[in-house]
Amino acid sequence: MSSPQISKLTFATLLFPLALVLFEFAVYLGNDLIQPAMLGVTRDFGVSSAWAPSSMSFYLLGGGCIAWLMGPLSDRIGRKKVLLAGALFFAVMCIAILFTQNIQSFLTLRFLQGMGLTVISAVGYAAVQENFEERTAIKVMAIMGNMTLFAPLLGPLVGSLLIDQVSWHWGFIGIAFLAVLGWLGLKIAMPADQKANLVQKPMNSIFADFKKVFKNKQFVVMTLALPLACLPIMLWIALSPVMLVENLGFSGMQYGLAQIPVLGALILGSVILVKIVDKYPLGQTILFGLPTMLVGALIILAGLFMADYFVWTLIIGMTIMSFGEGICFSVLYRLAMMSSDVSKGTVASAMSMIMMFTNFIVLELSRMLFESYALVAFSLCCLALILLWFTLPRAMLKKVMQERQAKQQF
Template identity: 25%
Template sequence: MSTPSSKPDSRLVALMVLLVLFSPLAIDIYLPAMPVMAEDLGVSATRMQDTISWFLVTMGLGQLLAGPLADRFGRRPVALTGIVIYAVSAGLAWVASSMDALLAARLLQGAGACATSVCAFAAVRDTFSGKRCGQMISYLNGAICFIPALAPLLGAWLTAQFGWRSNFSFMMAFAVVAFVLVLTLFRETRPADTDTSGPLLSPARYWSVLKEPVFIYHAMLCLLAMSVILSYVTSAPVRLINGLGLTMDEFTVWFGINAAFNIFASMTAPKVMDMIGSRKTLYGGLITLVSGGVLMLSLSHIQAAWAFMVPVFISSFGFAWVLGSAAGKALEPFGQRAGTAAALLGLFQMSGSGVLVSLSQRVGFSEPELLAFHMFLMLPGLLLLWSAKGKRWHTAEC
């Protein structure tokens, strides 16, 4: 049990990093293998992209159950259960012989990943308060960005040496190691005064969070920022490998460079918030993302990898600043309902972005147009932040 503080707990932070890595690992490790997987299973590139979008949809929806479970039974048992589900579903993906079987396994895997993610962010909210909570979330996001830097390199090697199914073997092994570490090292963080009365899935539990305009506004910003990243990771293999003819190794180099920008942006976002405040950081992030969309369209006629990736590099900073400023603010009012609030935030961020990107991919946009479209969707949030309501919902100091 714990109460929010401002002092870091290095072991807890390390374990929370471990828990949030399940989701990006499940997305990024097999990105270089997606063209091979599509050919092997006889499906289109768009259909193979559904393995990512559907994973995120289930990951978000599952949090509606995982959040209340984490509030009722504690962060530790729910996290351990999620790890088991993740490992089993990775095994099902490994033996999948059809696209339908692979999608079913990915849906289940999203349910496992959602439990680990909810528990990680709820534990951060349990342990850290105020601005420190937002900063720690930024650090977690920075750690998450190590996966896009390393996982595609590993996935490319595994695919070349052992075939695309070996990526799911690695996920199983990762889950086993994580299970042992969480089982032996993770101490429960759920506050002693957490309200565990009433039905588990009471609509009132969710409504108490959803009726807060501060939550809705910042959760929507997280959704839209995540949709930029999701549209990138699903479109990059199609644009760079299929469209521009890059090799798998060349693709992983570009992907790794962007991950390095993501890491730097996320790790420095807390310092930026310290220097200029979270409101100005949010301003900067929204403006950066919109500007990235303008640049993406301006360079879209150039058939070169750099023309596609440079606007993405810029958007990495916008994403880190928006998510660091908005996620902590969205969870801030919910000390005794941190699990439920984290679950709803995950629903917005994961399921919302998954549905939005899946629909926009079917409109007929080219890959640069798709990314620019999602970057431009940040503009209403920027305009609202300038309004009187926006100034109330996100004060200059938080």
């Protein structure tokens, strides 16, 4: 899909991203608010708290399983139709989960809710990348990221209150309400798709398009680098309710307050990225952000040998890792997205599949390791993920930066 490239940010040009953020905020709350409330969910269903991380895993799996369809479908019938239908479906699934009677049906509905993640990443993000000039798109993504980060900041606090004061059911009611507001905003603010911009190919051609995307080594390596950068924070969100409350004895309020420095650093990193992205070659912030994350992972690992100070090293290390992710993720996403010249809906879908299946597998493996090795497993998983980035992804990033420099694309 071709569309005018917006290079200047004004209130008018930001209306669509802001509407998308409202829906994205609801979808992220679907994880960040519900995850801490999972201790109450497992208690209500009479199952072990070891099921708690599976809520996040199935949420991601649902997004990954439908990703192959959403992007190509939006290439052909229009981004707006698919985005509006996805937002409405997500809201309905949030209401449906109120009537579940066991953990199995609960996780089934979590799987279906996860499709909201793909609607955002494979349709909404593709529209943003298409409509904004390269560095402006990075700024828009960073601004959107900053706004949606209020979900993981507020989510744990509200989720802990749901556990202590009322029922987790009210969380889903609130999320459904926000999703409907997001749907209304998108209906009003999202530009209508132009027929001339739609892909004029039959649906059975999507597999040939995906084949072309997945044969692109640069795309695959750069996309696989995305989970390596974001999974340590996702592990924190998934496992911290059990890790802090059950293992380290935090109260619900202490758990919520512990999220503030960690997720606040993510916001700070994104703010700094917006300020400096025009001043350095694209990719330079990644070369600073990932080593910064490595420092944070090493601090957490060191805390295992200082039991009296582990809580401090854990929070300090996670804060440093969050900051590192904040200054590099939006740039890494843009470089991965533009690695292929196939229609952006299909490329975004391929990215969603790789990221969500990778996230699901790593989260479930980490959950199983955490059951046996607790804090040691968490520390080593974070370290291993970041160390993997220093293999093929770092080499590919260097190659991409050199190619851009040769073409004078700074």
